[in-house]
Amino acid sequence: MPKFDVSKSDLERLIGKSFTVEEWEDLFLYAKCELDDFWEENGEIYFKADSKDTNRPDLWSAEGIARQIKWALGMEKGLPRYKxxxxxxxxxxxxxxxxxxxxxxxxxxxxxxxxxxxxxxxxxxxxxxxxxxxxxxxxxxxxxxxxxxxxxxxxxxxxxxxxxxxxxxxxxxxxxxxxxxxxxxxxxxxxxxxxxxxxxxxxxxxxxxxxxxxxxxxxxxxxxxxxxxxxxxxxxxxxxxxxxxxxxxxxxxxxxxxxxxxxxxxxxxxxxxxxPDLTPKPFEVELDYIRKLAGLELSDGEIKELLERMMYGVKLEDGRAKLLYPAFRDDIMHARDVLEDVLIAYGYNEIEPEEPKLAVQGRGDKFTDFEDAVRELMVGFGLQEVMTFNLTNREAQFSKMHLPCGEHPEECADYFNHPPTELVEIENPISPKWSALRNWLLPSLLDFLSRNTHEEYPQKIFEVGKATLIDESRETKTVSESKLAVALAHPRVTFTEAKEILDSVMRHLGFEYELEEVEHPSFIPGRAGKIVVGGEVIGVIGEVHPTVLENWGLEMSVATFELFLRPLYTDPYL
Incomplete structure (x- = not known):
């Protein structure tokens, strides 16, 4: 979040009014900022501000803060006009x-x-x-x-x-x-x-x-x-x-x-x-929506006044507020964004908290307990747990794994949809390195091993983590699945060593499974298999292909398996 310094006297000159330092601490909240610190220098007081909203660049300067506070205090109201x-x-x-x-x-x-x-x-x-x-x-x-x-x-x-x-x-x-x-x-x-x-x-x-x-x-x-x-x-x-x-x-x-x-x-x-084009932008919101989600008994006139204090032009008509907001804002995408402005103008500190009255009894999520049990099981097998990032990139998920899916998705059809052929990618990533959500965990484990080649071998690691898959049947078009991935790295590691751990996992969880040989570019031919439970493919096991090891800068052999955990979970309440 952006941080910046502003002068107290400069802010007050822009607003046209003076305040104590204590008052300023509350005033900054109107501009979606927090007062981190203040100090005196040559008789002048300076504030260090921390913006809480990366979608409001208009609030990243003394001018923007002063303008917002003037309106919030009612010194000005309605849509600001610029000739x-x-x-x-x-x-x-x-x-x-x-x-x-x-x-x-x-x-x-x-x-x-x-x-x-x-x-x-x-x-x-x-x-x-x-x-x-x-x-x-x-x-x-x-x-x-x-x-x-x-x-x-x-x-x-x-x-x-x-x-x-x-x-x-x-x-x-x-x-x-x-x-x-x-x-x-x-x-x-x-x-x-x-x-x-x-x-x-x-x-x-x-x-x-x-x-x-x-x-x-x-x-x-x-x-x-x-x-x-x-x-x-x-x-x-x-x-x-x-x-x-x-x-x-x-x-x-x-x-x-x-x-x-x-x-x-x-x-x-x-x-x-x-x-520049400073034409105001239109938006509409239902007044009852504001009242319901705010939990406040606000009249139409009160809502109008609060919106005008947040620099909206407001026209009330048939239970709706027809709004115009300034051209220096681009963060109004949903009625909730307008609701937030209403609450800021009203004052979060003025809202009396109420304890929710729920006719239910809370309990821990049983699948989370199951994931924790799997973690304890893997530690019991002598493996070290790692936690890697969900964010990754197309190169790590496909290119470094010797998979053609990134450029030719149709060629991945025979890889039993593991990993899936499409990534959930970020439209405007901060860095190309963090431009997508991973759809399998093995690349993350290989990345971890590549950063620890200076450590003693053998290295035996595992992760219980999330993979994000495309699912057109869901509202979000995606689904987050829990997976277990294991990677074993040392000079004499084999497919058999990885299979022994997989056998133990399945035996402790009470499942029988089968292995079916598969040709998969990420693994050595003849040393890779599908993990099948109840006729459903839930994962893959194999020795990592030398090309993949070279792509990750690894000189040690690596054997691995990865599987979905949801098919291995039985709800204790069913």
Missing amino acids: VEKSDVVVYVDEKLKDIRPYGVYAIVEGLKLDEEALKQMINLQEKVALTFGRRRREVAIGIFDFDRVKPPIYYRAAEKTEKFVPLGFTEELTLEEILEKHEKGKEYGHLIKHKPYYPLLVDSEGKVLSMPPIINSEITGRVTTETKNVFVDVTGWDLRKIMLALNVVVTALSERGGKIRSVKVIYPDFEIET
Whole structure:
């Protein structure tokens, strides 16, 4: 969650009212923040804030916090309005950027009065949005420039790697390739464009470089100081909707400092747009839904007032609230999101807790008890328990396991659906390493062994964990299944050693099973089998294929088995 520092006097100047430090601790809750700490420096009090909501980048600065608190206290109410005047500034976007960094949106903010604290907040907001909301600049990168040093029209174009400019913080020109090698930001973010045929460059009509998105601004136009009165804001990325939101967050924050927003025409090869677009967004919610889930006896008028204190435009009609919310928000996806705002405005501390009256008697989940019993059983066999992450990636689940499922799912049909041929993948992963939910546990155990090759052998490990499978019959289209996986690693390990442990597990659980030979790319041919109970395939056993061992950097042989636990569980209440 984003953390940032804000000045008490700056916040109070933006709100127009003073508060004690103790009062501020409660006020931060209106902005979905927690006051982590405060300290005094040169007679000034600073707060360290911790945002509790990664979907509200508009609250990651003093301007956003002050705005939210002003409305929550009733000093302002209803939908905040921002006037956007048209400018004659045009930005032309190069078609060659389509597969490099295709989109850019822009705005001008004039008449700013920036002191050191305002400048600090502007830079911090820029960095926090790009770092967290923008996935470390991969999806959103922001540049802010002294507009008085820029000569429109402006061009967002593909540049040769040998082109030069003076990057921010340097005094000499560097080629674009040298910037990636020598500049601190080039080293940190160069991987985002390093292997592209061209590099993005933002230049004005005189050829002056504004920035090299998403890496670094130029020293000439990209250094904003307390003397700067007018700024040009640039946001680039891959998702036009997402970078538009980031632009809205930045320009409305600057507007809270007295800035006047002016729009910019952006001309793409096949369309053109005017940015920023601060048109409010619509939503509807039933008033009875708010009352029911809040557990509060609120009149229609009271709900309306609470919503207006959270910056909604509200019109009540036929038992529903027709809402408009600000363009710098993109987190209203369900009526529960509106309910949360109502409760924030009402005050969580004002809600009297009630003990639920339930005509039931609680008890522990018996299947969880069964999983614990299996764990104790495995420890009794001399195995060490490990706990690995449910998040993984396609390479670990398929490529490293010598499986073609990732590219050719149909070729996995004969592998008795173990592992399943499809992964549940995350749409916007923070890291490619954690981009999917695992559908079998063996890759996780091999990863664990690969990180412990320096430890003494034999290594005998197990895990009772979850695998997430696709199930179209369910509302969520997925199901989380409990599995047991065992891996044995030492120079003389064999299929037989793994089978002996499997025999003991089945005998203690009271099940008979059969093994059916199977050809499976993850295992040595002739040394792999399906585990069958009552005619149902519940798992796999075998010696891991040398190619798989090599993929994981393992020199020791590994024998393993993995099975579903649910088919081996008998409910004691049935």
